[in-house]
Amino acid sequence: xxxxxxxxxxxxxxxxxxxxxxxxxxxxxxxxxxxxxxxxxxxxxxxxxxxxxxxxxxxxxx
Numbered sequence: 001x002x003x004x005x006x007x008x009x010x011x012x013x014x015x016x017x018x019x020x021x022x023x024x025x026x027x028x029x030x031x032x033x034x035x036x037x038x039x040x041x042x043x044x045x046x047x048x049x050x051x052x053x054x055x056x057x058x059x060x061x062x
Contacts, residue, residue: 006055009048016041 020037023029 003055006048006051007052009044013041013044015046016044 016037020034020041024035025034
């Protein structure tokens, strides 16, 4: 996996975290939106773990 992909995934995770915090600060937070953002954030976290694992395997093989 490329460092570009990992950098993108880290930025996306941070963006989702910010969106989640912003929604939670609203007077009447949209609970459906919060659940959606949490699921997306978790999916990105899983992609990060998968990309890091692949990156370590490539480094190990080299």
